[in-house]
Amino acid sequence: MTQPNLPENVARIIPGEPFSFHCHQKIDCFTNCCRQLDLALTPYDALRMRKATGLHSSELLRRFIIVEHDQQSSLPQFYLTMVNDGKASCIFVKPEGCSIYKHRPGACRTYPLGRATVKSAKQLEEFFVLLKEAHCHGFKERTLQTIESFSNAQGLASYNYFNDLVAEILQHEKIRAGMSLTPKQTQSYITALYDIDTFRSKLKEGTIAGAAALPENIFYDDEQLLRYAINWVKWFLFSE
Ligand code: SF4
Numbered sequence: 001m002t003q004p005n006l007p008e009n010v011a012r013i014i015p016g017e018p019f020s021f022h023c024h025q026k027i028d029c030f031t032n033c034c035r036q037l038d039l040a041l042t043p044y045d046a047l048r049m050r051k052a053t054g055l056h057s058s059e060l061l062r063r064f065i066i067v068e069h070d071q072q073s074s075l076p077q078f079y080l081t082m083v084n085d086g087k088a089s090c091i092f093v094k095p096e097g098c099s100i101y102k103h104r105p106g107a108c109r110t111y112p113l114g115r116a117t118v119k120s121a122k123q124l125e126e127f128f129v130l131l132k133e134a135h136c137h138g139f140k141e142r143t144l145q146t147i148e149s150f151s152n153a154q155g156l157a158s159y160n161y162f163n164d165l166v167a168e169i170l171q172h173e174k175i176r177a178g179m180s181l182t183p184k185q186t187q188s189y190i191t192a193l194y195d196i197d198t199f200r201s202k203l204k205e206g207t208i209a210g211a212a213a214l215p216e217n218i219f220y221d222d223e224q225l226l227r228y229a230i231n232w233v234k235w236f237l238f239s240e
């Protein structure tokens with residue numbers, strides 16, 4: 001049943017509730033969903049895209065990620081680049097499908113589900129919706145899915161794990177109160193979370209202010225480095 005306050009094609013869905021959906025290469029809408037997107041990228045998405053492309057993170061940022069920072073929002077926003085081919089296609093879409101499929105962003109994996117988290121007194125609570133768009137014919141397929149089976153098949157655990165860590169920044173009380181960042185804070189936020197190779201170099205040089213003791217292997221383990229960077233941003237933005 002459609003929930004109040006949600007658009008007509010969006011419905012709340014609960015764990016264990018079945019829905020019919022299957023996306024595959026032979027479906028007639030294949031890759032239709034990879035165009036005209038405002039696809040927000042998380043720091044973990046950027047890490048995986050860097051792995052897929054083999055690029056230095058600053059090059060990845062320059063070529064494949066659009067950074068926007070308007071007056072209304074405290075923090076900059078990051079979007080996947082679409083190309084000017086008359087269809088506003090994702091820069092990674094090819095006739096045979098996604099060229100970075102193994103490392104595609106979390107939003108591409110999650111679709112047609114949507115996941116939101118809200119911080120309660122003790123923990124992060126998660127909520128899911130199902131987005132039924134007319135152009136997506138995956139709902140006509142007979143394969144039954146649940147949030148759990150679909151999330152497992154899409155490899156969403158590590159994406160959700162890192163996104164929940166970042167949510168502690170995005171949902172911080174100072175951000176919710178409209179904190180405005182200085183240009184230096186903005187640049188440090190971008191470097192630490194979306195330009196991990198530059199952040200690593202600065203850590204090695206010892207030019208990151210207030211860097212706590214570095215965990216073993218941080219220079220060789222990207223995920224450990226990203227965890228460190230998220231904690232560093234929390235300290236850098238909110239410690240005063
Ligand atoms: S990254 Fe891949 S799955 Fe995501 S929109 Fe682009 S082509 Fe499609």
Ligand code: SF4
Pocket residue numbers: 022023024027029030031032033034111112135136137138139
């Ligand atoms: S529109 Fe739906 S079914 Fe078609 S390719 Fe995209 S996700 Fe798959």
